[in-house]
Amino acid sequence: xxxxxxxxxxxxxxxxxxxxxxxxxxxxxxxxxxxxxxxxxxxxxxxxxxxxxxxxxxxxxxxxxxxxxxxxxxxxxxxxxxxxxxxxxxxxxxxxxxxxxxxxxxxxxxxxxxxxxxxxxxxxxxxxxxxxxxxxxxxxxxxxxxxxx
Amino acid sequence: xxxxxxxxxxxxxxxxxxxxxxxxxxxxxxxxxxxxxxxxxxxxxxxxxxxxxxxxxxxxxxxxxxxxxxxxxxxxxxxxxxxxxxxxxxxxxxxxxxxxxxxxxxxxxxxxxxxxxxxxxxxxxxxxxxxxxxxxxxxxxxxxxx
Numbered sequence: 282x283x284x285x286x287x288x289x290x291x292x293x294x295x296x297x298x299x300x301x302x303x304x305x306x307x308x309x310x311x312x313x314x315x316x317x318x319x320x321x322x323x324x325x326x327x328x329x330x331x332x333x334x335x336x337x338x339x340x341x342x343x344x345x346x347x348x349x350x351x352x353x354x355x356x357x358x359x360x361x362x363x364x365x366x367x368x369x370x371x372x373x374x375x376x377x378x379x380x381x382x383x384x385x386x387x388x389x390x391x392x393x394x395x396x397x398x399x400x401x402x403x404x405x406x407x408x409x410x411x412x413x414x415x416x417x418x419x420x421x422x423x424x425x426x427x428x429x430x
Numbered sequence: 431x432x433x434x435x436x437x438x439x440x441x442x443x444x445x446x447x448x449x450x451x452x453x454x455x456x457x458x459x460x461x462x463x464x465x466x467x468x469x470x471x472x473x474x475x476x477x478x479x480x481x482x483x484x485x486x487x488x489x490x491x492x493x494x495x496x497x498x499x500x501x502x503x504x505x506x507x508x509x510x511x512x513x514x515x516x517x518x519x520x521x522x523x524x525x526x527x528x529x530x531x532x533x534x535x536x537x538x539x540x541x542x543x544x545x546x547x548x549x550x551x552x553x554x555x556x557x558x559x560x561x562x563x564x565x566x567x568x569x570x571x572x573x574x575x576x
Contacts, residue, residue: 287512287543294519299527309536313543 284314285322285398292326303357308364320365320373322398324358324419325380325412329402332412351415359422374420381413431480435492438472442499449503472500474511482518487526490518491534498541505545512546 291310298306311319331354347355362370384399385391387406394403402412477493477500484490497515501508508515519535 287516287546290513290516291519294516297524298519299524302524302527302532306532306536306539310539310543313540314547 284316284319285326288319288323288326292323292330295327295330304360304364307361311361311365317369317372318376320362320369321376321380324362324373324377324416325398326401327358328354328412328415328419329399332402332408332415334404334408347411347414347418351411355415355418355422358419362419362423370423374424377416377420381416384409384413431484432486432489432492435480435489435496439492439496439499442472442496442503446499446503472496472507474500474507478511478514478518481515487528487531491531494534494538498538501542501545505549508542509546509549512542515542 288310291307295303307323311323331351362373365373380399385393385406391403391406391409394400394409397403399409399412402408477496480493481490481497484493497508524531
């Protein structure tokens, strides 16, 4: 059994968890895993779920206009990442950027995403674009948007 | 049901206390055999459905405490049901959002996951499925060396 499968259960339960309990619960959960890539896996799973099924057929430009739900997910992800040490954040950011650069840019490559951590958002190129944008927003807000002490 | 779960919890804690005591005289073979016989002692399926369907938060808390104890003593048994266990988070766990309920859920997460990680959860996550690797792996003999 993979960590991905376990994290997916928690990600699926996220909308049911009261907003004021989410940060503490997920911080506790993610700190239990010692893997270097756990933050990346969680980010991918969570944001892929948010981006799933959105923006199909609206074109590339419209697909990259974020909605309220996307902004909420980005804010939560940023707050969550803020709970971790800078070295872990930087390592996770590198992994996320690497994954973004490996994502397919055309419909032909979508099949190769089946079974990946962002498979939920691999229904169309627009969904993937939206996911990439959300991920970059999280990284930007986490690493560049605040002074860390 | 709550009393029954309380009794099961007490038995599991007593078993854990006996197990943690250093063996005097060392009848190791006998104790291993005993542990194997007791493996089927708690019906995990019943415990999981109790966690998921309990209307009373107290009953759910008792069931979760039993689960925590089981995860310590028989992590492999819990591992088989871990998905069903944590699915309760999205179903009924938050019907009573109070500090104590949250504490029990957090305690369950903190206690159940580490033994599971130590007992066979596969940490590696493949971002791209093996399909690509198989594809390129199959082609390698046809690609010129340089």
